[in-house]
Amino acid sequence: xxxxxxxxxxxxxxxxxxxxxxxxxxxxxxxxxxxxxxxxxxxxxxxxxxxxxxxxxxxxxxxxxxxxxxxxxxxxxxxxxxxxxxxxxxxxxxxxxxxxxxxxxxxxxxxxxxxxxxxxxxxxxxxxxxxxxxxxxxxxxxxxxxxxxxxxxxxxxxxxxxxxxxxxxxxxxxxxxxxxxxxxxxxxxxxxxxxxxxxxxxxxxxxxxxxxxxxxxxxxxxxxxxxxxxxxxxxxxxxxxxxxxxxxxxxxxxxxxxxxxxxxxxx
Amino acid sequence: xxxxxxxxxxxxxxxxxxxxxxxxxxxxxxxxxxxxxxxxxxxxxxxxxxxxxxxxxxxxxxxxxxxxxxxxxxxxxxxxxxxxxxxxxxxxxxxxxxxxxxxxxxxxxxxxxxxxxxxxxxxxxxxxxxxxxxxxxxxxxxxxxxxxxxxxxxxxxxxxxxxxxxxxxxxxxxxxxxxxxxxxxxxxxxxxxxxxxxxxxxxxxxxxxxxxxxxxxxxxxxxxxxxxxxxxxxxxxxxxxxxxxxxxxxxxxxxxxxxxxxxxxxxxxxxxxxxxxxxxxxxxxxxxxxxxxxxxxxxxxxxx
Numbered sequence: 001x002x003x004x005x006x007x008x009x010x011x012x013x014x015x016x017x018x019x020x021x022x023x024x025x026x027x028x029x030x031x032x033x034x035x036x037x038x039x040x041x042x043x044x045x046x047x048x049x050x051x052x053x054x055x056x057x058x059x060x061x062x063x064x065x066x067x068x069x070x071x072x073x074x075x076x077x078x079x080x081x082x083x084x085x086x087x088x089x090x091x092x093x094x095x096x097x098x099x100x101x102x103x104x105x106x107x108x109x110x111x112x113x114x115x116x117x118x119x120x121x122x123x124x125x126x127x128x129x130x131x132x133x134x135x136x137x138x139x140x141x142x143x144x145x146x147x148x149x150x151x152x153x154x155x156x157x158x159x160x161x162x163x164x165x166x167x168x169x170x171x172x173x174x175x176x177x178x179x180x181x182x183x184x185x186x187x188x189x190x191x192x193x194x195x196x197x198x199x200x201x202x203x204x205x206x207x208x209x210x211x212x213x214x215x216x217x218x219x220x221x222x223x224x225x226x227x228x229x230x231x232x233x234x235x236x237x238x239x240x241x242x243x244x245x246x247x248x249x250x251x252x253x254x255x256x257x258x259x260x261x262x263x264x265x266x267x
Numbered sequence: 268x269x270x271x272x273x274x275x276x277x278x279x280x281x282x283x284x285x286x287x288x289x290x291x292x293x294x295x296x297x298x299x300x301x302x303x304x305x306x307x308x309x310x311x312x313x314x315x316x317x318x319x320x321x322x323x324x325x326x327x328x329x330x331x332x333x334x335x336x337x338x339x340x341x342x343x344x345x346x347x348x349x350x351x352x353x354x355x356x357x358x359x360x361x362x363x364x365x366x367x368x369x370x371x372x373x374x375x376x377x378x379x380x381x382x383x384x385x386x387x388x389x390x391x392x393x394x395x396x397x398x399x400x401x402x403x404x405x406x407x408x409x410x411x412x413x414x415x416x417x418x419x420x421x422x423x424x425x426x427x428x429x430x431x432x433x434x435x436x437x438x439x440x441x442x443x444x445x446x447x448x449x450x451x452x453x454x455x456x457x458x459x460x461x462x463x464x465x466x467x468x469x470x471x472x473x474x475x476x477x478x479x480x481x482x483x484x485x486x487x488x489x490x491x492x493x494x495x496x497x498x499x500x501x502x503x504x505x506x507x508x509x510x511x512x513x514x515x516x517x518x519x520x521x522x523x524x525x526x527x528x529x530x531x532x533x534x535x536x537x538x539x540x541x542x543x544x545x546x547x548x549x550x551x552x553x554x555x556x557x558x559x560x561x562x563x564x565x566x567x568x569x570x571x
Contacts, residue, residue: 070519075321088519153319157304167307171319193305194322197520 043112046225052251055220058104058213058233059097061260067091070197077152078129078195088197089134090237098217099235099259101135103187103203105210106221107232107242113225115208121145121178124190124200126154126170131190131200135236137210140184144202146170146177153194158202160188167193186234201236226251233257273351276344277409283340284402288534290337291395293330295533298450299526302326303388309379334372341368344405357408364405367398385453392447396440396537403541407548412486419555420484428477428487429550435469436543442466443536450529456509463505470498470543477546484553490546497539501532508532 069085072078092100121143125132129150138144146156148170156177157167163181170177181188184206192198203210211219221231226249232242238259245253297303302323312318312328320328345361352358374391381387407413422428442462448454474491481487508528515525 068518077321090519152321153313153324155305155307157307167304169307169313171313193302194324196301196323199519 043114046113046115046223048223050226050249051223052226052247052249052253053220053222053224054229054231054245054247054253054255055218056104056255056257057217058099058102058219058235058257058259059217060091060093060099061097061258063097064091064093065261072129072195072197075129075152075195077150081128081150086128086130088199089130091235092134092215094215094217098213098215100213100215100217101133101201101236102213102217102219102257102259103135103137103201103210103234104213104219104221104257105137105186105203105205105232105234106207106224107230110207110209113207115139117141118208123147124202125149126156126192126198129154129192129195129198131198133200133212135187135201135203135212137203137205137212138181139208140182140204140206141180143178143180146179148172148174154192154198155194156190157193158188158190160185163188163204187236203234231255233259235259273409274411276347276351277406277411279340279344279347280402280406280409283337283344284399284406286333286337286340287399287402288537290330290333291399291537292530292534293326293333294392294395295530296526297323297326297330298388299529300326300521303378306331306379309376331375334368334375338368338372341365341402348405348409352409354408357405360401360405360408364398364401367394367401370394371398385448385451388451389444389448389453392451393444396443396447396540399537400436400440400540400544403544404548407545413552417553420481420553422480422554422556424476424480427554427556428473428480429547429554429556431469431473431476432543432547432550435466435473436540436547438462438465438469439536439540439543443540446533446536450533463502466498467502470494473543473546477550481554486549486553487546490542490549494539494542494546497535497542501535501539504528504532504535 067088069087117139122136122138123145124136125147127149148154151172153171155167155169159165162183162185168177181204185204187201187203190200190202209221209224211221213219224247226247228246230242231245232240234240241257243255245255247253300323305323306312306327318324318328341364345365348358348361371394378387378391445459445462449456449459474495477487477491511525511528515522
């Protein structure tokens with residue numbers, strides 16, 4: 001009897017040891033979403049002849065906080081890829097406090113409309129051991145194409161709350177990774193565990209009414225059907241702020257958001 | 268030296284225990300450097316035996332290599348004990364260590380393949396501590412001292428020192444679980460702080476009680492000293508690690524002070540547990556649960 005249980009543990013140990021000789025890299029997870037061309041939502045298409053738009057700017061009320069430069073000395077390729085200090089992109093401002101990397105979107109349920117999922121993928125590059133862009137937004141079911149432009153290995157690891165988590169490696173010269181997210185989620189952190197300073201965000205929507213601000217802080221949401229909407233702005237460090245806006249037929253409204261270091265308010 | 272004593276096995280058990288300390292350090296370095304997911308596949312790494320050793324991959328791959336070495340050492344130790352050890356309980360303990368190291372490998376694989384559930388990471392960290400004290404226990408029970416005859420001593424007080432020492436060991440283990448849960452996001456800091464207060468109470472109670480009753484027993488006196496040293500160091504490191512965690516919150520990457528202090532806190536936590544285990548085992552070896560007088564050396568061995 002004693003021999004039997006010892007043999008069982010020994011066999012299990014051997015099996016574990018030799019498991020290292022087989023297998024291989026984890027296969028790419030299967031897509032859990034509908035084809036890219038399938039319309040999202042279950043209702044009618046938006047009438048383009050009456051659609052309006054919302055545009056505006058996002059600002060920070062005070063100078064951007066100062067950050068310590070990223071230390072890339074852990075890997076020679078990364079540090080050599082930059083001629084000057086690389087700063088974290090948690091808060092990126094342009095002229096007059098314009099705030100970049102803010103996701104502005106319609107917060108309301110738009111399921112009474114149907115939308116075609118864009119066939120063009122959204123690109124997320126790994127360049128100089130940084131994500132470019134730092135924040136991307138796309139529709140549920142739309143492909144995100146992750147590229148490695150670096151001569152070093154990265155792993156791409158989004159950690160969503162409502163979508164499926166995945167973690168894939170991408171050596172130098174590897175083909176782009178095509179992935180999708182099935183559910184709307186603002187915003188999914190994505191990181192590279194090989195280079196712990198590499199952090200970004202992926203915002204996913206069930207509708208096409210979203211934008212990410214650039215360094216001029218500007219955004220525009222086009223093709224909105226007439227109605228009253230909650231427009232929300234999300235920033236990774238300062239959280240969210242929203243405003244109500246009513247769009248009439250062929251109407252164009254302007255709204256501005258101002259984030260404060262200790263919170264944020266809409267103007 | 269008794270016939271059953273085998274100093275080679277004892278030295279090998281100490282070596283296994285020392286490598287386990289290295290394994291704990293390698294695992295703590297993975298967590299502190301935020302590198303746990305840097306190798307997305309298992310058992311291979313990036314589809315290879317040896318992956319590109321860059322960035323966080325170095326920490327994760329080193330952890331796997333040291334884990335492999337410890338697994339082999341543990342297996343050899345269990346086989347060696349089976350062939351040489353006359354006490355069935357010790358043989359069973361050796362194979363329990365093998366079972367634990369297999370469980371750790373499977374949990375490590377689950378941690379890699381199933382993403383980042385805090386529960387799996389916390390269980391992985393907890394079993395790591397249990398495995399470590401198993402190797403420490405094996406090192407102690409295979410020692411010539413453990414196999415020599417010792418007069419059994421009466422413990423005149425209540426509760427018995429051996430019981431208090433055992434409770435202290437269990438409380439320290441629970442505290443390490445709470446610490447691992449905080450570190451891996453399963454719990455907040457509050458349970459760990461309450462646990463620290465509980466550990467302080469039990470360590471002080473145990474060491475004072477044991478010192479009061481058995482100050483003239485060198486083994487117990489020495490164990491108390493080491494428990495006090497490791498626990499005192501751990502309290503200081505806990506404060507320092509908390510400061511480092513708070514300071515690193517807004518940093519783009521783990522800072523050297525954060526890595527050094529959190530890894531040291533994990534390691535000294537394990538050593539505190541090991542000190543308490545040693546004190547407990549020594550108390551169980553030397554102190555009789557009841558009785559009025561010292562037994563002879565032969566009688567003690569027979570009882571054990």
